[in-house]
Amino acid sequence: MTTTALFTDKYELTMLAAALRDGTAHRRTAFEVFARRLPDGRRYGVVAGTERFVEALQRFTFDEETLATLDFLDPATREYLADYRFSGDIDGYPEGSLYFPGSPVLSVCGTFAECVILETLALSVFNHDSAIASAAARMVSAAQGRQLIEMGSRRAHEEAAVAAARAAYLTGFAGTSNLEAQRRYGVPALGTSAHAFTLLHTTADGPDELAAFRAQVDALGVGTTLLVDTYDITAGVANAVAAAGPELGAVRIDSGDLGVLVRQVRDQLDGLGATGTRIVVSSDLDEYAIAELRGYPVDSYGVGTSVVTGSGAPTAGMVYKLVEVDGIPVAKRSSHKESHGGSKRTLRLAKPTGTIVEEVVHPADSPPPVPDGLVGQSVAVAIVRAGDVVADFDLAAARRRVADGLTSLPWDGLKLSRGEPAIPTRMVSVAP
Amino acid sequence: MTTTALFTDKYELTMLAAALRDGTAHRRTAFEVFARRLPDGRRYGVVAGTERFVEALQRFTFDEETLATLDFLDPATREYLADYRFSGDIDGYPEGSLYFPGSPVLSVCGTFAECVILETLALSVFNHDSAIASAAARMVSAAQGRQLIEMGSRRAHEEAAVAAARAAYLTGFAGTSNLEAQRRYGVPALGTSAHAFTLLHTTADGPDELAAFRAQVDALGVGTTLLVDTYDITAGVANAVAAAGPELGAVRIDSGDLGVLVRQVRDQLDGLGATGTRIVVSSDLDEYAIAELRGYPVDSYGVGTSVVTGSGAPTAGMVYKLVEVDGIPVAKRSSHKESHGGSKRTLRLAKPTGTIVEEVVHPADSPPPVPDGLVGQSVAVAIVRAGDVVADFDLAAARRRVADGLTSLPWDGLKLSRGEPAIPTRMVSVAP
Structure with missing residues (x-):
């Protein structure tokens, strides 16, 4: 129309x-x-x-x-x-x-x-x-300069999602997962992979996270973000650095007690020499959760439901x-x-x-x-x-x-x- | 696109x-x-x-x-x-x-x-x-057979509003205010007038609600719904029946203590011989407000914000x-x-x-x-x-x-x- x-x-x-x-x-x-x-x-x-x-x-x-x-x-x-x-x-x-x-x-x-x-x-x-925008601005303020990525398209009407990506970007988010928002408004599109990609690399012998990470790095380069919490996070981080080397761009954690996990993962990454690898967290974040994580070594927040629904x-x-x-x-x-x-x-x-x-x-x-x-x-x-x-x-x-x-x-x-x-x-x- | x-x-x-x-x-x-x-x-x-x-x-x-x-x-x-x-x-x-x-x-x-x-x-x-749909079904259940009209388009993204009108109709709402939902999905479109129409009939001599009602009845017939709460509701109901006669289709009340007002208005309408005139209520209704009004002579509920936003x-x-x-x-x-x-x-x-x-x-x-x-x-x-x-x-x-x-x-x-x-x-x- x-x-x-x-x-x-x-x-x-x-x-x-x-x-x-x-x-x-x-x-x-x-x-x-x-x-x-x-x-x-x-x-x-x-x-x-x-x-x-x-x-x-x-x-x-x-x-x-x-x-x-x-x-x-x-x-x-x-x-x-x-x-x-x-x-x-x-x-x-x-x-x-x-x-x-x-x-x-x-x-x-x-x-x-x-x-x-x-x-x-x-x-x-x-x-x-x-x-x-009113909800997103509170998140920008709570993040105190750390990167925010809007990834809530799936929780909103498909056209509303595009407008929401634009509104979040307007307030200071770095980008969106939404490709139509990139096409229509020039909002930078970001994102790498989901649990499905790791699970896909399951064979009759069982899961193979390392194969999944190697495939992703092969296709997207070592600067990619590897999602490390499909199975065991410690093993996930080890697999991630094994697949990409210490130049790995980022790891993402999408579940669990994020504060505790972020510290553990930071220590583990640093111990493996991946001191420049960033940590992205997601998992039902809102402005309060973002603020709670201020004291932890988070580099980037992926925000979904709360931003596209105006956080209440x-x-x-x-x-x-x-x-x-x-x-x-x-x-x-x-x-x-x-x-x-x-x-x-x-x-x-x-x-x-x-x-x-x-x-x-x-x-x-x-x-x-x-x-x-x-x-x-x-x-x-x-x-x-x-x-x-x-x-x-x-x-x-x-x-x-x-x-x-x-x-x-x-x-x-x-x-x-x-x-x-x-x-x-x-x-x-x-x-x- | x-x-x-x-x-x-x-x-x-x-x-x-x-x-x-x-x-x-x-x-x-x-x-x-x-x-x-x-x-x-x-x-x-x-x-x-x-x-x-x-x-x-x-x-x-x-x-x-x-x-x-x-x-x-x-x-x-x-x-x-x-x-x-x-x-x-x-x-x-x-x-x-x-x-x-x-x-x-x-x-x-x-x-x-x-x-x-x-x-x-x-x-x-x-x-x-x-x-x-999940929120709307609770409203349908709360209304116990009384008519529900979805009128929340203005509180939702313009395309989401069309899908919301469809979803509300799917659960048992009688219709929607949204014209695109009628065109696209055949959802019956309903609605008559707003406060702006009454206010429009203001002259240097002051407001003229009766003129507004006469104009509406002249254009839309006596079956129309007149909005009676722009100024004083008792005067509004009197003006409504004066303009349309006792065959008036409906009156709408959009503010105040709806239960009390609905009883008053019903008595007044009945006293004026407008026993068949229906009463439509609106004003931030949700499933709880709909249920609260069960004991009152409401004929129809206009539901806006709460239904298009999933009522929480x-x-x-x-x-x-x-x-x-x-x-x-x-x-x-x-x-x-x-x-x-x-x-x-x-x-x-x-x-x-x-x-x-x-x-x-x-x-x-x-x-x-x-x-x-x-x-x-x-x-x-x-x-x-x-x-x-x-x-x-x-x-x-x-x-x-x-x-x-x-x-x-x-x-x-x-x-x-x-x-x-x-x-x-x-x-x-x-x-x-």
Whole structure:
């Protein structure tokens, strides 16, 4: 499917039909994407999905085949959709930016008709990608500079896995196991072998780990990573060095008490002269397990399930809300689902040292003054103007933005334990 | 992208390269998909993804453009992949079947080369779809026959959302908000309007809910569902009946203390003569909230986040393991990652009443005898033979299978609370 138009909830099109019929469809509106809160106990979120959303927006068109599936719509609505092309403006946080509760991550302005039907697509992309990036950034922070490899494709929907690999890379992971993420986004693909390869080298005489390792080294060179825990790890390490010599690239351990095993394996490798051989660990790692292993000689972490499922928070919980109609702020009046009317932008306040102190969300056309002694940075950038993409997207720049963002947090913002958002969000109302 | 070949972890192709080089690639193997355990405290799982996997398998081919992205492979491996087409056999649990820890949900037999490279694709599909189906079935069970509508697309990756809508429908949901799921799988699409539509009808004089409702009824008829909680719910219900008359199809409540509100709204509707108007509730519902509302006059539940994220278990945690090489059972020896060698099938034992009592997993070629007084059913069916699909796929049949499966559980298997699997799994070894 080349069009993205059907990644849409039916009610968006029935609302469109009703609004076209009574003429309200053409009112000027502003919609905003934001999260009312961070997942339980998280201290910051990381915006991801902007580039994917803009790419999908350009394919959000209704061709004849697509319209043929929408037989519940009246002719006027179908006619509107046949000509649909988003012609409004979009502003938003650059990918890799930190966000907090209430941060207007994306602002979409245009007629009600052209904006309302983007709800599901925008939220699907931002809720998924930002959930992954927000979890991944905690892992990057916990790894303190050690290498992280995303290898969770198998635990996620096959297309979500590709987006997850991109989101993890965006936050600072070194690469992914996923080949489509390499093809589509240039994320470095990494990986060598699994237990199946060792088990394959079983004959009527029994297992033959050494034959498996020799075959792998023969095909992939001594720089490869040998998986040493299929049978006995000590024998595995001995076989690995026997097959590759002391120039062996790395060994991987995928089970057991990793801390203890890593020390044993390091000693064994060093004793065999393989002092440059790196140790890769995997096996249901999450940010807490990564942090626990700080004191052990781990060189690289393979992270699977936890990163692709957002480590307990598989969706960022962002919403897409109508905040302004013909210049009038609007908001639902509902307990626990508070929203603030009016189109908004963000001024992020920091100390001169760079440590951020407050997220000030203000009416789009009236930024508040920056208090003395603080530095204010406007967070949002122009992304689309009159339907044309005006932002540059650059995964390398997004990676630097995440790194800078983590550096800018107050010290307790990097704690893995549950707590309040790292900085407060202050909503500044429209001046009376 | 029409090929699915790159939904693959790099290490599968590097293992393939090494196995082609040492000749082991052509050994006859059996791989199995199974879950070592159910998500924490679940009592059963529901298999979903079989049809999607088989469809993706038919597009698992390496065209020139795809091969061009695999420059880390040697020429022999690329040549093998250029001609790749799965030519082995696949057996598995029909979609909608219940599964338990150790159930061999899918068995893939063929050469190592042709089987090993399917790992990520198979697991991505089964882990995602079965996670959703397993959560959705608990909601279906909790709803006790009341209508469930899946409306979580916005909280999931845009493609995962389509598969999630299919998986929820497969377990007994009435339909989905997702239009692509309707187009692709024929899942009924449902839905009417959101708060944005009511808010849109704001003018300089203030909000005008009645105008919004009149516009919706005018466009969609009195059978529509009006969302009554944008401002005051009592006023909303009054406006709804004023706009549509007592023949109004339904009202939706999306916030607040749903139990209390539903009773109030029912009384109000009945007092206004709208005795046939149904009440739809939504707002972060999960299986527990659905069960809590049993005593209240709810007609329909809109379920979002919880169903598309597997209600706390976003992946089914299934693995794809090599279990047999040239007729020799093989297994990794690792604590907590136990697996059982040899190709396996399942006999599910039930009482004559239909209540299941045990999952007997046995060597593929030697089913054990059925104990006196019990009925034995072989669970797996042939899916692919020599590369050709031989199974029929039918979403309606899968829905009946889930319903039958839930009926077959022992009474405590339907409890929502945490507990042991509803029936034990017994692994029968190869006869000595």
